[in-house]
Amino acid sequence: MKRITVSTIAVASILLGASAASAQNADVKSIVSEVNSANKLAQASQKTIDGIQNATDKLTGEFKQVLKVNAGLRAYNAQQRRVITRQEEEIRKIKITIGGIDEIKRQITPLMLDMINDLQEFIDGDIPFLLEERNARVAALREAMDNPNVSDPERFRVILAAYKAEVTYGSKIKSWIGDLEEGGKTRSVSFAQVGRIGYYYQTQDQSETKVWNVTAKKWDALDAEFTGRIKTFIRIAGGRTAPNIVTLPIAAPREKAK
Numbered sequence: 001m002k003r004i005t006v007s008t009i010a011v012a013s014i015l016l017g018a019s020a021a022s023a024q025n026a027d028v029k030s031i032v033s034e035v036n037s038a039n040k041l042a043q044a045s046q047k048t049i050d051g052i053q054n055a056t057d058k059l060t061g062e063f064k065q066v067l068k069v070n071a072g073l074r075a076y077n078a079q080q081r082r083v084i085t086r087q088e089e090e091i092r093k094i095k096i097t098i099g100g101i102d103e104i105k106r107q108i109t110p111l112m113l114d115m116i117n118d119l120q121e122f123i124d125g126d127i128p129f130l131l132e133e134r135n136a137r138v139a140a141l142r143e144a145m146d147n148p149n150v151s152d153p154e155r156f157r158v159i160l161a162a163y164k165a166e167v168t169y170g171s172k173i174k175s176w177i178g179d180l181e182e183g184g185k186t187r188s189v190s191f192a193q194v195g196r197i198g199y200y201y202q203t204q205d206q207s208e209t210k211v212w213n214v215t216a217k218k219w220d221a222l223d224a225e226f227t228g229r230i231k232t233f234i235r236i237a238g239g240r241t242a243p244n245i246v247t248l249p250i251a252a253p254r255e256k257a258k
Contacts, residue, residue, distance in 0.1 A: 105152065108152055108156070109145075109152070112145065112152075112155055112156060112159055113145065115159050115163075116138060116141045116142060116145070116159060119138055119141075119159075119162060119163065119166065120135075120138045122166070123135065123138065123166075126196065127193075127196055127199045127212055127214065128199075128212070129169070129191065129193050129199055130169075134166070137162050137165065138162070140158070141155075141158060141159055141162055144158055169193075169195070169196065170195045170196045171195055172193075172195065173192075173193065173194050173195070173233075173236070173237045174192070174193045174237055174238075175190060175191060175192040175193070175233075175234045175235075175237035175238040176190075176191055176238070177189070177190055177191070178191055180201060182219065187203065188204065189201045189202060189203050189204065190202050190203075190204065190234050192230065192233055192234045192237050193237070194233075194248065194250065197250045197251055198211070198248055198249070198250045198251065199211065199212040200212070200222075200230050200233075200234075200248070201219070202227070202230050202231060202234060206227055206231060208221070209221070209222045209226055209227050209230045210222060211249055212251075213251075214251040215251075222249065226248070226249065229246050229247060229248060230248070232244070232246050233246045233248060
Protein backbone atom coordinates (compact mmCIF):
# COMPACT_ATOMS: atom_id res chain seq x y z
CA MET A 1 0.00 0.00 0.00
CA LYS A 2 2.82 2.34 0.71
CA ARG A 3 4.34 1.90 -2.77
CA ILE A 4 1.06 2.60 -4.37
CA THR A 5 0.77 5.75 -2.35
CA VAL A 6 4.21 6.89 -3.42
CA SER A 7 3.43 6.19 -7.02
CA THR A 8 0.27 8.14 -6.74
CA ILE A 9 2.12 11.10 -5.24
CA ALA A 10 4.75 10.91 -7.99
CA VAL A 11 2.17 10.85 -10.66
CA ALA A 12 0.46 13.74 -9.06
CA SER A 13 3.73 15.68 -8.94
CA ILE A 14 4.44 14.93 -12.55
CA LEU A 15 0.98 16.05 -13.50
CA LEU A 16 1.33 19.24 -11.49
CA GLY A 17 4.71 20.00 -13.19
CA ALA A 18 3.28 19.44 -16.61
CA SER A 19 0.37 21.75 -15.79
CA ALA A 20 2.77 24.48 -14.62
CA ALA A 21 4.90 24.19 -17.76
CA SER A 22 1.83 24.32 -19.92
CA ALA A 23 0.65 27.43 -18.09
CA GLN A 24 4.03 29.13 -18.56
CA ASN A 25 3.96 28.38 -22.30
CA ALA A 26 0.50 29.87 -22.52
CA ASP A 27 1.71 33.06 -20.75
CA VAL A 28 4.68 33.38 -23.09
CA LYS A 29 2.47 33.01 -26.13
CA SER A 30 0.08 35.58 -24.74
CA ILE A 31 2.92 38.00 -24.08
CA VAL A 32 4.38 37.47 -27.57
CA SER A 33 0.96 38.00 -29.08
CA GLU A 34 0.48 41.18 -27.12
CA VAL A 35 3.94 42.42 -28.16
CA ASN A 36 3.17 41.68 -31.80
CA SER A 37 -0.13 43.45 -31.50
CA ALA A 38 1.61 46.40 -29.84
CA ASN A 39 4.21 46.53 -32.64
CA LYS A 40 1.52 46.44 -35.28
CA LEU A 41 -0.36 49.16 -33.42
CA ALA A 42 2.85 51.22 -33.16
CA GLN A 43 3.54 50.81 -36.87
CA ALA A 44 0.00 51.89 -37.72
CA SER A 45 0.34 54.83 -35.34
CA GLN A 46 3.65 55.81 -36.95
CA LYS A 47 2.06 55.74 -40.41
CA THR A 48 -0.73 57.93 -39.07
CA ILE A 49 1.79 60.30 -37.52
CA ASP A 50 3.78 60.41 -40.78
CA GLY A 51 0.61 61.20 -42.72
CA ILE A 52 -0.33 63.95 -40.28
CA GLN A 53 3.21 65.40 -40.51
CA ASN A 54 3.10 65.41 -44.32
CA ALA A 55 -0.30 67.05 -44.28
CA THR A 56 0.98 69.59 -41.75
CA ASP A 57 4.03 70.38 -43.89
CA LYS A 58 1.80 70.83 -46.95
CA LEU A 59 -0.58 73.10 -45.09
CA THR A 60 2.37 75.08 -43.71
CA GLY A 61 3.74 75.58 -47.24
CA GLU A 62 0.34 76.62 -48.54
CA PHE A 63 -0.08 79.01 -45.63
CA LYS A 64 3.28 80.65 -46.34
CA GLN A 65 2.30 81.03 -50.02
CA VAL A 66 -0.99 82.60 -48.99
CA LEU A 67 0.90 85.02 -46.76
CA LYS A 68 3.10 86.05 -49.71
CA VAL A 69 0.03 86.56 -51.91
CA ASN A 70 -1.65 88.60 -49.20
CA ALA A 71 1.44 90.77 -48.83
CA GLY A 72 1.46 91.40 -52.57
CA LEU A 73 -2.25 92.22 -52.52
CA ARG A 74 -1.78 94.64 -49.64
CA ALA A 75 0.99 96.45 -51.54
CA TYR A 76 -1.12 96.54 -54.71
CA ASN A 77 -4.18 97.81 -52.84
CA ALA A 78 -2.11 100.53 -51.17
CA GLN A 79 -0.79 101.65 -54.57
CA GLN A 80 -4.31 101.59 -56.04
CA ARG A 81 -5.60 103.68 -53.15
CA ARG A 82 -2.98 106.31 -54.01
CA VAL A 83 -4.05 106.20 -57.67
CA ILE A 84 -7.71 106.52 -56.71
CA THR A 85 -6.90 109.48 -54.48
CA ARG A 86 -5.15 111.21 -57.39
CA GLN A 87 -8.03 110.41 -59.72
CA GLU A 88 -10.54 111.81 -57.26
CA GLU A 89 -8.48 115.01 -57.09
CA GLU A 90 -8.41 115.24 -60.89
CA ILE A 91 -12.18 114.67 -61.02
CA ARG A 92 -12.64 117.46 -58.51
CA LYS A 93 -10.54 119.82 -60.64
CA ILE A 94 -12.45 118.83 -63.79
CA LYS A 95 -15.76 119.51 -62.08
CA ILE A 96 -14.52 122.95 -61.09
CA THR A 97 -13.40 123.58 -64.69
CA ILE A 98 -16.72 122.39 -66.09
CA GLY A 99 -18.49 124.66 -63.65
CA GLY A 100 -16.63 127.63 -65.18
CA ILE A 101 -17.46 126.80 -68.81
CA ASP A 102 -20.62 128.89 -68.84
CA GLU A 103 -18.67 131.88 -67.54
CA ILE A 104 -16.00 131.34 -70.19
CA LYS A 105 -18.65 131.15 -72.91
CA ARG A 106 -20.13 134.42 -71.68
CA GLN A 107 -16.70 136.04 -71.92
CA ILE A 108 -15.57 134.54 -75.25
CA THR A 109 -18.40 136.06 -77.31
CA PRO A 110 -17.56 139.70 -76.43
CA LEU A 111 -13.89 138.87 -77.03
CA MET A 112 -14.61 137.57 -80.54
CA LEU A 113 -16.77 140.60 -81.35
CA ASP A 114 -13.97 142.89 -80.20
CA MET A 115 -11.50 140.99 -82.40
CA ILE A 116 -13.74 141.45 -85.43
CA ASN A 117 -14.19 145.15 -84.73
CA ASP A 118 -10.43 145.58 -84.26
CA LEU A 119 -9.81 143.81 -87.57
CA GLN A 120 -12.24 146.09 -89.37
CA GLU A 121 -10.64 149.13 -87.76
CA PHE A 122 -7.21 147.92 -88.84
CA ILE A 123 -8.35 147.47 -92.45
CA ASP A 124 -9.94 150.92 -92.49
CA GLY A 125 -6.66 152.50 -91.35
CA ASP A 126 -4.40 150.33 -93.51
CA ILE A 127 -3.21 150.74 -97.09
CA PRO A 128 -6.42 150.41 -99.14
CA PHE A 129 -5.49 147.33 -101.18
CA LEU A 130 -7.99 144.57 -102.01
CA LEU A 131 -10.60 146.30 -99.89
CA GLU A 132 -13.50 144.39 -101.40
CA GLU A 133 -11.91 141.05 -100.55
CA ARG A 134 -10.88 142.06 -97.04
CA ASN A 135 -14.19 143.70 -96.13
CA ALA A 136 -16.06 140.67 -97.42
CA ARG A 137 -14.00 138.51 -95.07
CA VAL A 138 -15.00 140.67 -92.10
CA ALA A 139 -18.65 140.55 -93.18
CA ALA A 140 -18.42 136.74 -93.25
CA LEU A 141 -17.11 136.81 -89.68
CA ARG A 142 -20.07 138.88 -88.52
CA GLU A 143 -22.41 136.47 -90.28
CA ALA A 144 -20.78 133.54 -88.47
CA MET A 145 -21.30 135.27 -85.13
CA ASP A 146 -25.03 135.62 -85.85
CA ASN A 147 -25.45 132.07 -87.19
CA PRO A 148 -26.75 129.72 -84.43
CA ASN A 149 -25.45 126.71 -86.36
CA VAL A 150 -21.82 127.85 -86.01
CA SER A 151 -20.13 126.76 -82.77
CA ASP A 152 -17.90 129.05 -80.73
CA PRO A 153 -14.76 127.03 -81.57
CA GLU A 154 -15.52 127.34 -85.29
CA ARG A 155 -16.18 131.07 -84.93
CA PHE A 156 -12.86 131.52 -83.18
CA ARG A 157 -11.11 129.47 -85.85
CA VAL A 158 -12.36 131.61 -88.75
CA ILE A 159 -11.50 134.81 -86.87
CA LEU A 160 -7.92 133.62 -86.39
CA ALA A 161 -7.80 132.60 -90.06
CA ALA A 162 -8.81 136.15 -91.03
CA TYR A 163 -6.06 137.60 -88.87
CA LYS A 164 -3.58 135.20 -90.43
CA ALA A 165 -4.65 136.31 -93.91
CA GLU A 166 -4.00 139.94 -92.97
CA VAL A 167 -0.56 139.04 -91.65
CA THR A 168 0.23 137.21 -94.90
CA TYR A 169 -0.49 140.34 -96.96
CA GLY A 170 2.46 142.03 -95.29
CA SER A 171 5.02 139.57 -96.67
CA LYS A 172 3.96 139.29 -100.31
CA ILE A 173 4.30 141.20 -103.55
CA LYS A 174 1.31 141.16 -105.83
CA SER A 175 -0.15 142.91 -108.87
CA TRP A 176 -3.63 142.85 -110.36
CA ILE A 177 -6.00 144.86 -112.54
CA GLY A 178 -8.85 146.56 -110.75
CA ASP A 179 -11.13 149.57 -110.65
CA LEU A 180 -9.88 152.83 -109.16
CA GLU A 181 -12.38 155.38 -107.88
CA GLU A 182 -10.83 158.82 -107.77
CA GLY A 183 -12.32 162.26 -108.25
CA GLY A 184 -15.78 160.79 -108.80
CA LYS A 185 -14.53 158.66 -111.70
CA THR A 186 -13.85 154.95 -112.01
CA ARG A 187 -10.94 153.71 -114.10
CA SER A 188 -9.38 150.32 -114.76
CA VAL A 189 -5.72 150.42 -113.68
CA SER A 190 -2.91 148.07 -112.75
CA PHE A 191 -2.25 147.86 -109.02
CA ALA A 192 0.98 146.62 -107.40
CA GLN A 193 1.73 145.97 -103.77
CA VAL A 194 4.92 145.40 -101.77
CA GLY A 195 3.69 144.07 -98.46
CA ARG A 196 2.55 147.06 -96.47
CA ILE A 197 5.42 149.37 -97.40
CA GLY A 198 4.53 150.13 -101.02
CA TYR A 199 1.25 150.41 -102.92
CA TYR A 200 1.13 151.72 -106.52
CA TYR A 201 -1.08 152.01 -109.55
CA GLN A 202 -0.46 152.74 -113.20
CA THR A 203 -2.95 153.45 -115.95
CA GLN A 204 -3.09 151.07 -118.87
CA ASP A 205 -1.35 153.60 -121.17
CA GLN A 206 1.33 154.35 -118.50
CA SER A 207 0.39 158.01 -118.67
CA GLU A 208 -0.19 158.14 -114.94
CA THR A 209 1.74 156.42 -112.14
CA LYS A 210 1.05 157.07 -108.47
CA VAL A 211 2.04 155.80 -105.00
CA TRP A 212 -0.12 155.65 -101.89
CA ASN A 213 0.88 158.21 -99.27
CA VAL A 214 0.46 156.37 -95.95
CA THR A 215 0.62 159.52 -93.84
CA ALA A 216 -1.73 161.68 -95.90
CA LYS A 217 -3.82 158.68 -96.96
CA LYS A 218 -3.98 159.76 -100.60
CA TRP A 219 -2.37 159.03 -103.96
CA ASP A 220 0.73 161.01 -104.89
CA ALA A 221 1.91 161.28 -108.48
CA LEU A 222 5.38 159.87 -109.23
CA ASP A 223 7.99 161.42 -111.46
CA ALA A 224 8.40 160.07 -114.97
CA GLU A 225 11.58 158.23 -113.95
CA PHE A 226 9.41 155.75 -112.02
CA THR A 227 7.05 154.96 -114.89
CA GLY A 228 9.26 152.23 -116.35
CA ARG A 229 10.22 150.89 -112.94
CA ILE A 230 6.61 150.52 -111.79
CA LYS A 231 5.73 148.88 -115.11
CA THR A 232 8.54 146.36 -114.65
CA PHE A 233 7.56 145.69 -111.06
CA ILE A 234 3.94 145.12 -112.04
CA ARG A 235 5.09 142.46 -114.50
CA ILE A 236 7.38 140.83 -111.91
CA ALA A 237 4.72 140.82 -109.18
CA GLY A 238 2.24 139.30 -111.62
CA GLY A 239 4.65 136.55 -112.60
CA ARG A 240 4.88 137.72 -116.19
CA THR A 241 8.62 138.32 -116.16
CA ALA A 242 11.64 137.00 -114.29
CA PRO A 243 12.43 138.52 -110.87
CA ASN A 244 14.87 141.40 -110.94
CA ILE A 245 16.04 144.27 -108.79
CA VAL A 246 13.80 147.33 -109.12
CA THR A 247 14.21 150.58 -107.20
CA LEU A 248 10.85 151.81 -105.92
CA PRO A 249 9.69 154.63 -103.66
CA ILE A 250 8.44 153.24 -100.35
CA ALA A 251 6.83 154.75 -97.32
CA ALA A 252 9.26 155.75 -94.58
CA PRO A 253 8.74 154.03 -91.23
CA ARG A 254 6.46 156.05 -89.00
CA GLU A 255 7.91 157.13 -85.68
CA LYS A 256 6.15 155.59 -82.70
CA ALA A 257 4.39 157.98 -80.40
CA LYS A 258 6.32 158.56 -77.19
